[in-house]
Amino acid sequence: MEDNLIDIVNKSIEYLKKNKINNPRLIVESIITDVLKINKLDIYTNYDRKLNDLEKNEIRKKLKEYNGENLEIKPNTVKEYFEKTKIYLDKKGIPESNMITNIIFSKVLDTDMSLLFTKYSSIVNEEAKEKIKSILKKLVELRLPIQYIFNEQIFYGHTFYVDKNVLIPRLDTETVVEKALELILRKNNPIVLDIGTGSGAIGITIAIENSESKVLATDISENALTVSKKNAQILDVRNIKFLKSNLFENIEYRNFDLIVSNPPYISNGEQEYMSLDTVHEPELALFAENEGLYFYYEIASEAINYLNNEGYLLFEIGFKQGLKVKEIMENYGFKDVNIGKDLTGNDRYVYGIKKGN
Ligand code: SAM
Numbered sequence: 001m002e003d004n005l006i007d008i009v010n011k012s013i014e015y016l017k018k019n020k021i022n023n024p025r026l027i028v029e030s031i032i033t034d035v036l037k038i039n040k041l042d043i044y045t046n047y048d049r050k051l052n053d054l055e056k057n058e059i060r061k062k063l064k065e066y067n068g069e070n071l072e073i074k075p076n077t078v079k080e081y082f083e084k085t086k087i088y089l090d091k092k093g094i095p096e097s098n099m100i101t102n103i104i105f106s107k108v109l110d111t112d113m114s115l116l117f118t119k120y121s122s123i124v125n126e127e128a129k130e131k132i133k134s135i136l137k138k139l140v141e142l143r144l145p146i147q148y149i150f151n152e153q154i155f156y157g158h159t160f161y162v163d164k165n166v167l168i169p170r171l172d173t174e175t176v177v178e179k180a181l182e183l184i185l186r187k188n189n190p191i192v193l194d195i196g197t198g199s200g201a202i203g204i205t206i207a208i209e210n211s212e213s214k215v216l217a218t219d220i221s222e223n224a225l226t227v228s229k230k231n232a233q234i235l236d237v238r239n240i241k242f243l244k245s246n247l248f249e250n251i252e253y254r255n256f257d258l259i260v261s262n263p264p265y266i267s268n269g270e271q272e273y274m275s276l277d278t279v280h281e282p283e284l285a286l287f288a289e290n291e292g293l294y295f296y297y298e299i300a301s302e303a304i305n306y307l308n309n310e311g312y313l314l315f316e317i318g319f320k321q322g323l324k325v326k327e328i329m330e331n332y333g334f335k336d337v338n339i340g341k342d343l344t345g346n347d348r349y350v351y352g353i354k355k356g357n
């Protein structure tokens with residue numbers, strides 16, 4: 001092996017390919033992040049890094065494991081079982097194998113994720129093995145997202161219950177919530193409308209983080225509302241109400257300080273580019289007509305009648321929709337319309353203000 005990370009990555013991929021292992025790049029990325037303790041993106045910014053012998057040996061050893069050599073170790077301890085599970089997930093092309101394996105083991109062994117290492121040398125009992133097997137089956141055969149298997153997703157530091165009736169709240173949406181909180185910061189007892197609340201991620205988080213606020217959270221899906229109500233209860237949030245409504249249909253109040261929405265915005269043509277997880281998510285939460293823009297037209301055209309003067313409209317958007325949504329909002333009379341980015345630098349939200357006459 002050469003010493004540069006780029007050479008090692010390429011050689012490793014070649015090695016796995018030669019041995020007919022599926023998903024070689026994913027596996028190599030997983031091994032490198034593991035051995036060098038860096039995240040996946042950093043692999044590509046560290047291409048010139050020289051690796052020492054210890055690191056190279058460790059990578060070699062792991063490559064052999066993936067290739068089915070070194071199989072004489074029958075997994076017994078948590079650590080061995082953990083490694084084996086991760087390898088299995090990588091081979092099956094499941095992304096984020098390290099994170100997922102951590103979640104599985106901390107759940108099955110009922111241990112905080114950060115303390116899992118303290119159990120590394122204990123023996124995995126039969127019951128735990130069975131549990132792990134059945135979880136892996138759901139993950140690999142049914143391709144169920146881990147969040148639906150354990151019925152939870154952490155959003156903005158709060159644990160939300162999720163099931164197949166709601167979209168799994170995304171990390172990108174936290175940026176939208178942050179913006180929402182900023183927009184209502186200087187308002188007294190702000191009243192907020194969250195359209196298409198799903199799990200309640202946006203509305204409930206705003207209600208928690210701004211305890212002076214009052215939130216009305218709506219959805220067209222009764223099943224989604226069952227989930228969001230459950231979350232408000234679990235998280236003990238009192239300053240929120242839920243209402244079944246097709247967009248503005250059942251909304252009477254017309255003096256909101258902020259209307260926020262993460263509507264469905266994926267166009268039908270985009271289906272093939274979506275991650276596998278979304279196959280299990282409600283179609284009602286994902287797809288929109290008119291190149292994914294349907295809900296922006298519908299909501300922006302009416303929102304102006306439901307906001308007070310100086311009230312804001314804030315949308316989550318798909319990363320290519322910024323300019324178009326800005327234009328839509330401006331055409332419907334919103335002022336100071338701006339586009340904001342998420343943590344990866346993609347356009348992720350658009351907001352504007354209704355200015356009184
Ligand atoms: N707010 C959640 C989040 O950010 O994780 C869920 C957003 S999901 C992309 C869109 C939500 O809009 C779904 O819960 C869906 O049921 C709801 N929805 C779809 N059409 C709607 C409509 N006409 N009126 C109200 N809600 C609708």
Ligand code: GLN
Pocket residue numbers: 170262263264265266274278285286287316
């Ligand atoms: N961000 C989600 C995804 O990429 C889509 C959510 C939405 O349509 N609002 O799967």
